[in-house]
Amino acid sequence: MDKTKMENVTNNLLNLIFHVNNKLFNHSEIVKNNAIPPSHMKVLFHLLNIKSTSVSNVAKCLDISKPNMTPIIDKLINEGFVHRYTDPQDRRKFKIELTDKAYKFLEEKKIEMKNNLSERISSLEEDDLINLDYHITEMSKIILKIK
Incomplete structure (x- = not known):
């Protein structure tokens, strides 16, 4: 792909990330009523995806200093x-891994987040929701190809 097209794609992707972040995720709502700070939540969600790993690997992946x-x-x-x-x-x-308590807690958080997302997009017309679903599915397929 030529440089201009690549720059256009990266600009559009970056704008999309900002829009999703601003329109769909209110970070204060996500961490509200949480006894766990955001940095700790990042670790929990990271472990949810990789199951068991070393502390230094988590630190490296999340760009958190070992101390x-x-x-x-x-x-x-x-x-x-x-x-x-x-x-x-x-x-x-x-090595570290999540406990059953953590899995239950994260499942509750996931349900909360899904409910918040559902509430936010409920104002869209049905055609827009159908389009959104299609394009999210297609984007996910493409993004998962990134190394």
């Missing part, structure tokens, strides 16, 4: 959301 990760993980362990265990492959390393 900042320790209190986050400690609080999540104390709250009963994360379990830390010795890596069976290398006893010098520790």
Whole structure:
């Protein structure tokens, strides 16, 4: 693709991200009534997708410094959301994973977020909703191809 077209695609994608963020996700609503800070939520949602990993891997993926990760993980362990265990492959390393309590909590958060999204898009006409559904599905297929 030539440079101009690529720049157009990246500008449009960036604008879409901003619009989705501003129109559909009110971050204060997401973290409201939460005893867990946003940084801790990021860790929980990250672990939801990768199941079990090292603390340093989470820190690297979420761009959180290792010294900042320790209190986050400690609080999540104390709250009963994360379990830390010795890596069976290398006893010098520790891994972390979500607990059943965390899975239940995240499922409740997911339902809350879906309800909020549903409420926000309910003002759209049926044709717009059908178009939105189609284009989201197509965009998801394309975005999942990105390495």
